[in-house]
Amino acid sequence: EAGVAQSPRYKIIEKRQSVAFWCNPISGHATLYWYQQILGQGPKLLIQFQNNGVVDDSQLPKDRFSAERLKGVDSTLKIQPAKLEDSAVYLCASSLSSAANQPQHFGDGTRLSIL
Amino acid sequence: SQQGEEDPQALSIQEGENATMNCSYKTSINNLQWYRQNSGRGLVHLILIRSNEREKHSGRLRVTLDTSKKSSSLLITASRAADTASYFCATGDGNKLVFGAGTILRVKS
Numbered sequence: 001e002a003g004v005a006q007s008p009r010y011k012i013i014e015k016r017q018s019v020a021f022w023c024n025p026i027s028g029h030a031t032l033y034w035y036q037q038i039l040g041q042g043p044k045l046l047i048q049f050q051n052n053g054v055v056d057d058s059q060l061p062k063d064r065f066s067a068e069r070l071k072g073v074d075s076t077l078k079i080q081p082a083k084l085e086d087s088a089v090y091l092c093a094s095s096l097s098s099a100a101n102q103p104q105h106f107g108d109g110t111r112l113s114i115l
Numbered sequence: 116s117q118q119g120e121e122d123p124q125a126l127s128i129q130e131g132e133n134a135t136m137n138c139s140y141k142t143s144i145n146n147l148q149w150y151r152q153n154s155g156r157g158l159v160h161l162i163l164i165r166s167n168e169r170e171k172h173s174g175r176l177r178v179t180l181d182t183s184k185k186s187s188s189l190l191i192t193a194s195r196a197a198d199t200a201s202y203f204c205a206t207g208d209g210n211k212l213v214f215g216a217g218t219i220l221r222v223k224s
Contacts, residue, residue, distance in 0.1 A: 043214050
């Protein structure tokens, strides 16, 4: 089966600019996750979708981050405006369901550098 | 917040040796998962152990879980250079996973 696809792989922007990331999950996976992984740390959940509804966005900085999953398939994550502290790898993952006993399948991420 | 904490932070061994990584967590869990991350890549699911299981095997991987001590260990036997990666434990918190900071494993050939 095809894995989780993410684009772009790398992005460099200046602070206060905006940026968007795209994710295409594994076909048939109802749950989609966006994680932020800062260098040397584990992934931190930003937002979790079940189909096209939000299950958990408690750690999403909503003043600057937004995400949507139209039609319950692809998803985009946007940052506007970006801050230096947003430099990180943004990982998208998907799973068959939202149960925590489901393995998650990850894309290779987008590495974001803020100048 | 990161519930799982891996120990050690970094581990360097020779090819053929065994590697053991530990994970401690704070609250009760339903299951614990281990993932591997190669440099510049996404995480790959390795194994899931449920709270009512004490040990699980998958190929060269052996995972143990001690819920009384709130800890888990991942043993990789007969390590290979290709096992060089970061290893993360993740605990189930409701319907989401919380990842630790990981152990960096380097296997020297």
